[in-house]
Amino acid sequence: MTDEGEALVGGMANAGAVFRRGALVERPAPRNAHALHAYLLALKERGFDAAPTPAGFTEDGREQLTFISGDVALPPFPDWAMTKAALESVGSLLRHLHEASAAVAVDIRAGWPGDLADPEGGTMLCHNDVCPENVVFRDGRAVALIDFDLAAPGRPLWDVAMTARYWVPLVDPSSAAAVYPSGLDAPTRLRILADSYGLSPEDRAELVGVIEQATEVCRAFVARRVADGDPAYLQALAERGGWERWDRVQTWLAERREMFAAALLN
Incomplete structure (x- = not known):
């Protein structure tokens, strides 16, 4: 655990830059974050609840998404x-x-x-x-x-x-x-x-x-x-x-x- 929260491992593009803070995940926001968040919210409205829900942005511009609990396979894959x-x-x-x-x-x-x-x-x-x-x-x-x-x-x-x-x-x-x-x-x-x-x-x-x-x-x-x-x-x-x-x-x-x-x- 760091001051930023619990570091989440996996992936390459945002390696070392994704952190969990309680029920939220904070990560670098893509350039089209606002459109992507609107898309994710629209999925949820249509009954697809198997994706993170956008929760806004931090003061320094990182995006916030709900954390989904479970297991994620990392290489070498189990x-x-x-x-x-x-x-x-x-x-x-x-x-x-x-x-x-x-x-x-x-x-x-x-x-x-x-x-x-x-x-x-x-x-x-x-x-x-x-x-x-x-x-x-x-x-x-x-x-x-x-x-x-x-x-x-x-x-x-x-x-x-x-x-x-x-x-x-x-x-x-x-x-x-x-x-x-x-x-x-x-x-x-x-x-x-x-x-x-x-x-x-x-x-x-x-x-x-x-x-x-x-x-x-x-x-x-x-x-x-x-x-x-x-x-x-x-x-x-x-x-x-x-x-x-x-x-x-x-x-x-x-x-x-x-x-x-x-x-x-x-």
Whole structure:
């Protein structure tokens, strides 16, 4: 505990800058914080209570959000976070988010970040970063999503693809072994995620291609951060195998395109 409160760990962009003070979390406010807060409040009005509720700003401009109690998986990810039940609950929670989000008008003036945004755009706000560090669990099931800083307009399928990258996971076995439990069957888990989300046959036919597109966008995102000299991303790139790892992941995905498509459709 510091004078600022209890430091909350996890994530890269705001590492060391997020603190809990009782029932509230204080963290650096994104540039579009006012629009993002309006979106989160609109979700709540539409019955989606599985996200933090905005509570205002501190005198020095940090945003305040309600703290959501539970467990958050940090790398190396524990076995409990990668069970079938956990994966199913992530898919179901994402679907509930999208159902509520589809009813919320997007503020086109808000300057939503393009870092991980769907290149094709869309009329619904997507989370874009449903990684294990941004999902709160209780009793082994996902109950809330946090850190909407990278939310931006896009297709629901884009959010499913981004989520699949983290939760299947859709990386080669060597990369997966560094932070995920052993024995995860990627085709089976991709099907479980699609089933628990309730993905349509049309979207299933497109998902694998969108996953490859999302991987390219994620690589470009890392490249920009590295080029800007971001120490967290420079360190992560070095520790995780550099650009050779990204080459390996993308080759692995391309070589298994038909296998993943069959798992989704058969």
